[in-house]
Amino acid sequence: MNDSKAGSGRWAAEMEKNTIVLGAWTLAWVLTMAVAVFGPRLIWGSNGTLSLIAILLNLAVGFGMIMANIRHLKGLDEMQQRIQLEAMGLSLGVGLVVGLAYSNLDVVKFITFDAQISHLVILMGLTYATAVFAGLRRYR
Amino acid sequence: MKNRLKVLRAERDWTQAQLADELEVSRQTINAIEKGKFDPSLPLAFKAARLFKLSIEDIFQDEAAP
Numbered sequence: 001m002n003d004s005k006a007g008s009g010r011w012a013a014e015m016e017k018n019t020i021v022l023g024a025w026t027l028a029w030v031l032t033m034a035v036a037v038f039g040p041r042l043i044w045g046s047n048g049t050l051s052l053i054a055i056l057l058n059l060a061v062g063f064g065m066i067m068a069n070i071r072h073l074k075g076l077d078e079m080q081q082r083i084q085l086e087a088m089g090l091s092l093g094v095g096l097v098v099g100l101a102y103s104n105l106d107v108v109k110f111i112t113f114d115a116q117i118s119h120l121v122i123l124m125g126l127t128y129a130t131a132v133f134a135g136l137r138r139y140r
Numbered sequence: 141m142k143n144r145l146k147v148l149r150a151e152r153d154w155t156q157a158q159l160a161d162e163l164e165v166s167r168q169t170i171n172a173i174e175k176g177k178f179d180p181s182l183p184l185a186f187k188a189a190r191l192f193k194l195s196i197e198d199i200f201q202d203e204a205a206p
Binding site: 011 | 161164165168169171172177178180184
């Protein structure tokens with residue numbers, strides 16, 4: 001490979017940039033979520049206006065994170081996109097099927113505690129991470 | 141699908157990372173293609189063919205073909 005062609009690195013640089021931008025949006029979303037959750041408890045008490053503003057801000061930043069994620073996914077190469085597609089399909093399916101079954105168990109009092117949305121988020125997150133790891137191993 | 145990517149790359153003394161850079165994919169994807177674990181799309185196959193100045197058939201062969 002001649003030197004003028006080798007190592008242009010544009011694709012890799014773009015990938016890195018997309019990943020950093022996604023990380024920044026995700027961090028911002030987590031922080032605004034923390035403000036929306038802990039703000040009423042620790043800072044402004046029962047002020048409904050501030051709570052609504054915090055929730056709307058969290059929602060707006062959340063949409064920004066979604067757009068950054070789409071840009072990140074579009075920037076991946078075709079094998080990485082396939083790994084992500086399989087992982088997202090699996091986490092969505094597992095979340096839906098297990099989440100609804102879990103909710104039904106709560107309805108018929110088969111579990112002694114309340115089924116929380118956070119349990120579903122943890123389940124989907126773990127499923128997604130496991131599926132990405134398995135996908136990366138499969139093509140290694 | 142079989143391919144001669146590794147041989148063609150070695151003939152030119154290119155690393156997987158250099159080839160990945162030229163084809164705008166990750167090094168892991170080049171590794172998976174060379175090992176036959178991942179079949180590239182037609183656009184990526186054309187891109188590789190253009191890079192090596194060969195036809196697609198010179199690089200990729202259908203294993204099911206007689």
